Amino acid sequence: MIFTKVAKILSSKRAIFTLALILLLTSAAFAVTSSILLSVENTASGMLGESGDTIVIAQGNSRAPFLGTLPLAFAGDLGSVQGIRVISAEVFAPATLENQPVMVRGVNPEQFMELQNPVILAGSPLTANDTSQAMVGETLAKEMSLHPGSQLTLVAGVRATVAQLTVKAVFSTGTPLDNEIIAPLWVGDWLRGISYNVISIIRIQVVPQDAPSQVANSVQQVVNNASKAPVGGSQTQVEPGLPVTPQPTSIYGYDVEASPDVSSAFFSKTVGLSQENILLISALVFVSMSVAIVCALQEAVFRSRNELGTLRTIGISSRRLSWNLVLVATCLSFVAAGTGLALGWGFLTLVDRFSPIEIAFYAVDPRSAFPTAALYSVLVVTVAGFVAAALSSLRFRQPLVVYEMTLPYLESDPGVVSE
Amino acid sequence: MLSVAVKLLLRHTERTAITILMLVPVVALLISSSMVTTGYLQQATASVSLVQPSNAYIAYEPGVASPSSSSISYNSFVRILRSGASFATPVLSFPSIVTDGANSANSSVLATNMTEFVAARNSTIYGGIAYGGDQADAGAILAKVLGIRAGDVVTVDAFSHVQTLTVVGVLNSTDQSDTGLIVPLSSSWALWPQTANKITYVEFYASNQKAISSFSGNMTVMREEGIDQIARSFDSQTADLLTNWTYVLFALSGAAAIAAASRVVTEVSQEYRTVRAIGAKLSIARALVFYELLIVSGISVLLGIAVGIVSTSTLGTLFKAIDGLPLAPSISPVQLVTVGAAAFLLILAAGLISLAWLPKKIIETGGAP
Numbered sequence: 001m002i003f004t005k006v007a008k009i010l011s012s013k014r015a016i017f018t019l020a021l022i023l024l025l026t027s028a029a030f031a032v033t034s035s036i037l038l039s040v041e042n043t044a045s046g047m048l049g050e051s052g053d054t055i056v057i058a059q060g061n062s063r064a065p066f067l068g069t070l071p072l073a074f075a076g077d078l079g080s081v082q083g084i085r086v087i088s089a090e091v092f093a094p095a096t097l098e099n100q101p102v103m104v105r106g107v108n109p110e111q112f113m114e115l116q117n118p119v120i121l122a123g124s125p126l127t128a129n130d131t132s133q134a135m136v137g138e139t140l141a142k143e144m145s146l147h148p149g150s151q152l153t154l155v156a157g158v159r160a161t162v163a164q165l166t167v168k169a170v171f172s173t174g175t176p177l178d179n180e181i182i183a184p185l186w187v188g189d190w191l192r193g194i195s196y197n198v199i200s201i202i203r204i205q206v207v208p209q210d211a212p213s214q215v216a217n218s219v220q221q222v223v224n225n226a227s228k229a230p231v232g233g234s235q236t237q238v239e240p241g242l243p244v245t246p247q248p249t250s251i252y253g254y255d256v257e258a259s260p261d262v263s264s265a266f267f268s269k270t271v272g273l274s275q276e277n278i279l280l281i282s283a284l285v286f287v288s289m290s291v292a293i294v295c296a297l298q299e300a301v302f303r304s305r306n307e308l309g310t311l312r313t314i315g316i317s318s319r320r321l322s323w324n325l326v327l328v329a330t331c332l333s334f335v336a337a338g339t340g341l342a343l344g345w346g347f348l349t350l351v352d353r354f355s356p357i358e359i360a361f362y363a364v365d366p367r368s369a370f371p372t373a374a375l376y377s378v379l380v381v382t383v384a385g386f387v388a389a390a391l392s393s394l395r396f397r398q399p400l401v402v403y404e405m406t407l408p409y410l411e412s413d414p415g416v417v418s419e
Numbered sequence: 420m421l422s423v424a425v426k427l428l429l430r431h432t433e434r435t436a437i438t439i440l441m442l443v444p445v446v447a448l449l450i451s452s453s454m455v456t457t458g459y460l461q462q463a464t465a466s467v468s469l470v471q472p473s474n475a476y477i478a479y480e481p482g483v484a485s486p487s488s489s490s491i492s493y494n495s496f497v498r499i500l501r502s503g504a505s506f507a508t509p510v511l512s513f514p515s516i517v518t519d520g521a522n523s524a525n526s527s528v529l530a531t532n533m534t535e536f537v538a539a540r541n542s543t544i545y546g547g548i549a550y551g552g553d554q555a556d557a558g559a560i561l562a563k564v565l566g567i568r569a570g571d572v573v574t575v576d577a578f579s580h581v582q583t584l585t586v587v588g589v590l591n592s593t594d595q596s597d598t599g600l601i602v603p604l605s606s607s608w609a610l611w612p613q614t615a616n617k618i619t620y621v622e623f624y625a626s627n628q629k630a631i632s633s634f635s636g637n638m639t640v641m642r643e644e645g646i647d648q649i650a651r652s653f654d655s656q657t658a659d660l661l662t663n664w665t666y667v668l669f670a671l672s673g674a675a676a677i678a679a680a681s682r683v684v685t686e687v688s689q690e691y692r693t694v695r696a697i698g699a700k701l702s703i704a705r706a707l708v709f710y711e712l713l714i715v716s717g718i719s720v721l722l723g724i725a726v727g728i729v730s731t732s733t734l735g736t737l738f739k740a741i742d743g744l745p746l747a748p749s750i751s752p753v754q755l756v757t758v759g760a761a762a763f764l765l766i767l768a769a770g771l772i773s774l775a776w777l778p779k780k781i782i783e784t785g786g787a788p
Contacts, residue, residue, distance in 0.1 A: 018678060025674050029667065096645030101652045129524065129564060131598040153485040153641075160475030160643040161594045164487045186560055190594045196559075284448060291441050292675035299678070299685055355663065358656050 002316060006324045009307040010300055010332075019296035020336050023381060026289040027340025030282055031370070031377040032347055036357065037278040038369030043362050045264035046176045049090075049203050054115070055216045057202040057223070060257035065266050066092035066103075069198045070256065078202070081218045083210035086115040091188030092200040094157035094361065097181075102140065103361035104154060104163075104181045106188015106199075115205045116173055123148030123169035130184060133168040137178035139363050141170040152181065159193030179362045201262075219258040279376075286380055294388045297329060301392040322393035326386060333385020337378045344377070345370060420703075424710035439719050441679045445672045446723020446762045451731045452668050453758045456661045457751070464654060473644030476504075476631065479620035481639045486620045487512055495638060496621045503630035507623035508535045511607055511614055515577035517600055519565040519586075526561055527599040528577055530607030530614070539622065540596065545569065546588025552606045555584040558597035562589045575600060582610045673765055680770035684708055705774060712770040720763045724755055 010016050048056045048065055057078075059068025075089045091106035109126040118125075118135075126135050136146045146152070150167040165183060172178055189196050206215045259265065301308070311321055348366045351357065357364040428435045478499060480489035496509040511530040516523055533548050533556075546569035549556045555575075557567040567573065571586045590601055608615045622643070625631050631640055694704050 018681065022674060022678050025671065029671050032667070094646075094649055096648050099645075099648055101645070101649040131524070131526065131560060131564065132595065151485045151487070153487075155641065155643060155645040155648075157644070157646050157649050160473045162477055162486065162641075162643055163595050164485055186597065187595075190597075193593070195593060196591075284451075287444060287448075289671060289675055291444050292678035295441055295675075295678040295681070299681060302685060351663075355659070357660060360653060360656075 002311070002320060002324045003327055005311065006308070006321070007328045007331075009304045009311075010325075010328060012304075012307075016300045016332075019293070019300050020332065022289070022292045022296045023333050023336035023385060024340040024343060026286065026293060026384070027337040027377050027381045028344040028347065029289060030286055030380060031341050031344035031373045032366075034278060034282040034376055035344065035348060035370045035373035036351075036364075036366045037281060038373055039364050039366050040357065040359050041264075041278060042369055043176050043359055043364045045261065047263045047360070047362060048201055049116070049175065049177055050261065050263060051175070053206045053208070053212055055204045055206065055212050055219065055258060056262040057204065057219060057256060057258045058200070058262050060255035065257075065262050066094075066200055068200060069194060070200070070202065072197050072199050074256075075199075075202050077222060078204065078219060081215065081222055083207050083215040083218065084204050085207045086111060086205040088112050088115045088203045088205075089185065089199045090201050090203060091185055091192055091194070091198075093188045093191035095154040095163075095181075095191050096157065097144065097152060097154055100144070101157070101361050102154070102181055103179065104134075104183055104188055104191055105177070106183055106185040106192075108185055112182065115203060116177065118171035118173045118177075121170045121172055123167070125169055125171075126182065126184070130168060132163075132165050132187075134165040134181050134183040134187070135169040135171050136167050137180050137182070138170060138172040139178040140180065141167075143363070146170070154181070154191060156191040156193065159191065161190055161193070163187055163190055176362045216258050220256075223256040223258055282376070286384070290384050290388070293384050294391060297385070297388040298392050301325065322390075325393045326389040329389030329392075330382060330386045334378065334382045336385075337381035340381070341374045341377060344374075420706055421710050424707055424714060427707070428711055428714060435715065438679070438715055439722065442676070442716070442719035442766060443723045443726055445675045445679065445766075446720050446759070447726040447730055449668060449672050449762050450724055450727025450755065450758055451734070452665060453754060454727070454731050455734075456665055457754060460658055460661060472647040473642060474624050474626045475622070475643040476625060476640050477620050477622050477643055478634070478638040478640045481637070483639075486641070489619050490617055491620070491638065493616050493618055495634075496618055498634055499621050499623055502625075502633045503627055504623040504625045506535070506539050507621055508532060508539050509604060509618040510536075510620055510622060511604060511617060512599070512619045513577055513611075513614065515575050515600070517561065517565065518574045518576070519567045519571055522565040524561065524564055528575060528607060528611075529558075529596050529599040529601045530604045531601065533601070533603050536596075536601070537590070540592040540594060542590045542592040544588050544590055546586075549587050549602060549606075551587075552603075552609060553582075553584055554587045554602070554606070556588045556590045556601040557586050558599050558601060559589055559591035560597040561599060562586075573600070578611050578613050580611055669761075669765075672762070673769065676762075676766045677769040677772060680712065680766055681773040684712070684770060684773040708774055709771075712767065712774070716763055716766040716770065719766065720759050723762060724759050728755075 048058070050056050056065070057070070057074075058065040059070060062068030072089055075087050078084060078087055088111040089108060090112070093104040093106060095102055095104050107126075109128055109130065113125055120135075121138060123135075126133060134152060136150075136152075141147065146167050148167050148169060152163075152165045152167060154163045154165065156162070163183075165181075165187065171182070185199070186196060188200075189198070192200070204215065204219065206212045308321060308325070312318060345367065348370065351366055357366055477486055478495070479486040480491050483489045493509065496507060500507045508531055512527055515526055515528045517526045533550060536542070537544065537548060544556075546556075555573070557565075557573075561567065565573075567586055567589070569586060569588050573584055573586055575582050575584055584600070584602065586600075591597060602610075604618070608617075634640075694707065
């Protein structure tokens, strides 16, 4: 009953609309900020192709995981590790296609198809004997209007060479790989400017019964042993289709990293893109907006002070009045936060349509992390509304007075105001 | 009037302090984000300027979809060579089916000047280099796929003509030529008359842009290395993201400033009933609010700039401690003045909007005298 009265009193003032607008904007801003940053982080952390059951092995001391190199034959050394289902040796080659940066991933088609299991949307999958064919990810194919039969002229990013390939298939994985061109391993080597004995990373899919972290530890053990041994390493040639010589086969002296979170750790280290930092940045937005929330709520309460004072004079206790005020403000915050999410979603849709976000070679869907961001946003804005209302209601805990209609101003000298 | 406003502000120090404290975070956020954004972009731009584009080019027929679809006369190569380009290599490429014994593969014939080709591509040669009319070198990948060895005789089906060639060596150039059969240009012209005096494209090096512009009107010239384009594109992506982020922050700060300034006007508007009660006009009351707003905004902006610098420095240290991130904010006096002035005008504009509602506020806060 009191709740309804307080709600009616507050809603009768124009200031409440300012408050609702501020809450709505804060919710939308928080959701947009955290959704974009979390989406970027999600994309960045899956760039190498990690997933719940896939580990990446990369050179630990390279400037970036996809710029490192490993001996191809090292993939053969891993055959003895328990819990491995598929091993895929891959080469990353930054390139440009029609002046647009694209990432070419050189793979052994059979191993890649077994590990990634992509959905072929058009055309037929890459096979071991395809020398100058490639598969294109769904996102890139849409963006550049590519289809089976399209000719690709890829200009290498870090070496003076050009590769002319034919699109054989368009695939979808639902991962950042949908932004890539998948080509035979040797195409990656051409564009990257490394010999056929060398690769960028090894991806390992773990059997369902084993935990990826355990397998990663076992792999790291093998790596540590092999990298410390001055001679050794396997003589296994894992790519019979390639014109490789047996050397180098050892990873002696290499700093190798095996982990399910290689990309995530890299982006966190180099650009500060981590969950903690994202929440910190979102919190900064919130803190600055919380000033506005407190101001707007105080304004609404201030303008309703006569009506709220009347409620007190007819016998409602200050405690009860305060709690109802807090309750109304919290409910308003919750509703405004929910509505702000719709505004945020709309804004993100516009961003995605008119100003697509890209990080390196990968398009980012800014809405991919929206559910998580929305949860944070509603929680934070509702709590902010609660705290702001609690601060504003403090004045009702004090003895009721007619608000500052006193004479202190007349007691001081106002100067020449009356002219 | 200004002195009256100062006196009134000093008379209510607690209220003035709270108002300033409300505005300081808004200014600090703008200053902070501006410093970090500019610093980050300066670093990114500096990195891009370090990227040296390659001097390797490929020239082919204008208007075609890709270099492999091109067909130009051999004279184009001669013209490029005479224009001052170095290491120019003519390349004729056409699809073919190569068969070695029982194995065959869809491949391509790559006809070129063998000596220049091997030198330019730094090829590793297993066996010999083909110079004779019926000789060929197999690319390393083609050799691996078909099991070709030096001395093998292969058949090549192209333009509906089947020719027999002897493989004298295997070339590993670690590029696309490794998937084809490499023959001397003169051999190709003789064996497949359809290709006589034709080439597909020319590869060359040129450090002089004048040399390129002398023939670029008749041919499409493409740089063979895209690192500079990739770097510029990344720089642009970062700049776009950070610039949009700054716009969002300004919009949010604007909303926050409106709320805070509205609160300021509401708080101080109580005085105007008193001021008007002693006979002052509404314009006098408005002028007083304006002066108070001016003073409060000025102090808030000055404090906000100081807090912004300190908080950026603190955040930089925090980021570095958490992730080892080398955050290097740009601290430029001009930038501080610009953003500070923008923040000042933003708050003032927000206050003026609230000021326009002053008569309404006076009525709402207790009624006009």
